Amino acid sequence: MINLRKLTLARGSRILAAGIDLTLHAGQRIGVVGANGCGKSTLLDLLAGEMQPEAGDLELPPDIRIARVLQETPGVPQPALEYVLDGDAELREVERDIVRAQEQHRAEELALLHDRLQHIDGYSARSRAAALLHGLGFEADSHFAPVASFSGGWRMRLNLARALIARSNLLLLDEPTNHLDLDAVLWLERWLAAYRGMLLLVSHDRDFLDGIVERVLHFDGQSVVSYTGNYSAFENARAEALANQQSMYVRQQREIAHLQSFVDRFRAKATKAKQAQSRLKALDRMERIAPAHVDSAFTFRFESPLAAPSPLIALDEAVMGYADVPVLGATTLSLLPGSRIGLLGRNGAGKSTLIKVLAGEAKPLAGERREGRGLVIGYFAQHQLEQLRPDESPLQHLTRAQPHSREQDVRDFLGRFGFGGEQALAPVGPFSGGERARLALALIVATRPNLLLLDEPTNHLDIEMRHALTLALQEYEGAVVIVSHDRHMLRTTADDLWLVADGRVQPFDGDLDDYRLWLTTASKESQQDAAARATRKDERRDRARRQDAVAAQRRPLEKESRRLETELEQLSAERESIDQALIAGATGGSDLIASMHKRRAAIEAAIESLELRWYELQEAIAVLLKD
Secondary structure (H helix, E strand, O other), X not given: OEEEEEEEEEEOOEEEEEEEEEEEOOOOEEEEEOOOOOOHHHHHHHHOXXXXXXXXXXXXXXXXXXXXXXXXXXXXXXXXXXXXXXXOHHHHHHHHHHHHHHHOOOXXXXXXXXXXXXXXXXXXHHHHXXXXXXXXXXXXXXXOOEHHHXXXXXXXXXXXXXXXXXXXXXXXXXXXXXXXXXXXXXXXXXXXXXXXXXEEEXXXXXXXXXXXXXXXXXXXXXXXXXXXXXXXXXXXXXXXXXXXXXXXXHHHHHHHHHHHHHHHHHHHHOOOOHHHHHHHHHHHHHHHHHHHHOOOOOOOOOOOOOOOOOOOEEXXXXXXXXXXXXXXXXXXXXXXXXXXXXXXXXXXXXXHHHHHHHHOOOOOOEEXXXXXXXXXXXXXXXXHHHHOOOOOOHHHHHHHHOOOOOHHXXXXXXXXXXXXXXXXXXXXXXXXXXXXXXXXXXXXXXXXXXXXXXXXXXXXXXXXXXXXXXXXXXXXXXXXXXXXXXXXXXXXXXXXXXXXXXXXXXXXXXXXXXXXXXXXXXXXXXXXXXXXXXXXXXXXXXXXXXXXXXXXXXXXXXHHHHHHHHHHHHHHHHHHHHHXXXXXXXXXXXXXXXXXXHHHHHHHHHHHHHHHHHHHHHHHHHHHHHO
């Protein structure tokens, strides 16, 4: 149990929250929400012991074991799997002690250490680390690649895996999905929902929170309010609380009526396609939760595009990739005015590649890309945040984009994105990731695009800005193509889903729930053949054939694995017998004792060799099961 009593949080001279009285119970999964800069990360810093409260008391249990994601990853030559295992401090301590005891021939201590290793499941540690890496999107052949070979986003995934493998009873996660794709987010959601310790999770992904948390801490002004239930329950409770304020109630009714009119229009034209129906349900839910967000600082809308060429963009047999290496084969498609498309697919399948070609930032390796006359693209991608000029203010950025606009009009426009007063004049350099993302979106909105290409637009955006963007996209009259790990954003934005997999782009006949099932059950071969299978009978026959082929490859590996396990059991029993004799004080002279030590060393070497081969076999079997 963790107690916070009359506690004050501060950063420098700025008070973030005061008078916090909370009791956090063991095993609770708690979501921490609020606007950017309100104090969520500061609370996690406090619990991690990285700072002290400005005032008040924090009581932590004496047996607390805290895990948190490192923010920096050294570019070391250490293999990824071993780097992750470093997160299990107790395992590494036992391993070091075993090596030391072996070098010093301390048989009694060595026997106790191996018992301890077994007690902490140390023998399965590498397979557990491999499972974490696989869930977070690492291919099997990358598990032994050096940490230095991974990009920044992948290194953050390594740090996340390192935190998950730690023996913690308090797990602190601050926006863990920012560097993940949808597949990894779905896996992480399942993992965290089964975590047995106390979890404090900072996230702006409402679906992710809903699937995990059972309590919500909301930073509201300079107070922290606790709500029971998941994020949806919090939104409902907050809507009721705001409705008790007359001024907020009036705004609520206006927002509800505005959204209701859009939902009614969409309902009248929605097709029976599963994703369109899924979007309708999501919009109905948005109508219910809108009152919880009427005090948001963000209220922007897209103006109507000046032109609507048809098609906006056409690809004709376009082959797409990098450095002359194809990622997507010959693709023919057209984007029409009003299209609303969500791109699905595993990490590295080619979603961002397709977006870049559509945006004109990359050329097809073969085939043709054609633009409609009057096309205006609004392209959002994370690398564009780095292209903002650090010495210029939001006002200067927007004035350069709209040189003929009045300054007051530009200021009013920026205010709708949260850049009011002095912040509109502040240089961009010190801005947070969320502030940079908001400015990049403002610059896009100002161009009045007729095609929006959004590649993970919600990274770094808080829930209020995500909500405002979602509302703006509902009324946007142009076409949208979006890649996002935020399922709420996908559900409320896309009418159609396209699956990018196995070098192809094709319509996905289903909604996000179907995609989750596809990820869980489909093999690579079934993914490739899914569009060609006509009946369930064909699917069952193909699946049985694949299973037989895999089983035929697995049988000799499993047979050898069982043989090794038998040998390991025999050697371990013999080693234990020798250890017991040595501990009891074996008689028979120094020659016999030396012979026993020599035999034990030979057994250790044999066990190490057999375990290495057994682990290689398990990896090979796992690859077959995966395929």
